[in-house]
Amino acid sequence: AYWPASGDIIVNNLSARYSADGPKVLNDISFHIKSGERVGIVGRTGSGKSSLTLALMRCILTEGSMYYDGIETHSLNIDALRSQITIIPQVPELLSGTLRENLDPFSQHDDVVLNDALRSAGLFSLQAETDENRITLDTMISGGGSNLSVGQRQILALARALVRRSKVLILDEATSAIDYDTDKVIQNSLRRELNNDVTVLTIAHRLQTIMDADKIIVLEAGEIVEFDSPSAL
Numbered sequence: 001a002y003w004p005a006s007g008d009i010i011v012n013n014l015s016a017r018y019s020a021d022g023p024k025v026l027n028d029i030s031f032h033i034k035s036g037e038r039v040g041i042v043g044r045t046g047s048g049k050s051s052l053t054l055a056l057m058r059c060i061l062t063e064g065s066m067y068y069d070g071i072e073t074h075s076l077n078i079d080a081l082r083s084q085i086t087i088i089p090q091v092p093e094l095l096s097g098t099l100r101e102n103l104d105p106f107s108q109h110d111d112v113v114l115n116d117a118l119r120s121a122g123l124f125s126l127q128a129e130t131d132e133n134r135i136t137l138d139t140m141i142s143g144g145g146s147n148l149s150v151g152q153r154q155i156l157a158l159a160r161a162l163v164r165r166s167k168v169l170i171l172d173e174a175t176s177a178i179d180y181d182t183d184k185v186i187q188n189s190l191r192r193e194l195n196n197d198v199t200v201l202t203i204a205h206r207l208q209t210i211m212d213a214d215k216i217i218v219l220e221a222g223e224i225v226e227f228d229s230p231s232a233l
């Protein structure tokens with residue numbers, strides 16, 4: 001249950017495509033991210049950032065090798081892989097039902113834990129306690145999350161990841177839909193609340209979002225053109 005223990009990621013000569021006869025969207029990528037590192041990923045639209053997150057979860061076709069804590073992903077059960085790594089996509093899908101059910105589908109936690117996760121994810125700092133429309137554990141979410149803004153959905157998806165205690169967290173920032181304040185809340189939450197044993201990859205659209213990352217990956221047309229500390233770029 002506690003794999004990956006630390007969140008160390010090695011990627012060797014990774015290429016990826018969406019279909020067997022489709023073009024390569026990632027081309028021969030290699031990098032090593034150490035446990036607990038904060039890594040920012042930047043690059044122009046279409047450069048392959050979201051595709052990289054999908055490849056890391058083996059949701060698209062990949063060649064090459066990827067190791068989590070030294071274990072090659074092809075030797076892992078795909079469900080085990082996907083249950084330990086959380087991707088917060090650009091537009092997260094939520095389930096229809098209460099927020100409580102979304103955060104804890106198997107009723108394994110009490111409300112204190114769930115509310116702590118919501119607070120840590122930054123939800124409460126965005127809404128006044130007196131607001132009658134504020135989101136609580138009893139709020140009904142409609143299919144996909146369509147009654148929430150994209151920023152709210154990302155915050156709730158982050159809370160869900162905190163409840164799951166994922167060791168690898170990949171945040172694919174919403175492009176335009178998210179406002180600067182919400183972006184800042186999410187980034188502050190990630191910095192403050194996650195221990196150094198969680199590896200965080202953030203795909204960012206504003207450079208200032210990731211200026212305090214340990215490393216930055218710059219993607220261009222499916223290839224890594226830079227991989228270094230922000231100060232060295």
Ligand code: ATP
Pocket residue numbers: 018025043044045046047048049050051052
């Ligand atoms: P953005 O900043 O706009 O989110 P991105 O860097 O995340 O861009 P990707 O979504 O990874 O870019 O796209 C990389 C390449 O993969 C593009 O050429 C795109 O057309 C292609 N691609 C993305 N999604 C699919 C898909 N579902 N099927 C086929 N090709 C896709």
Ligand code: MG
Pocket residue numbers: 049050051090172
């Ligand atoms: Mg994308």
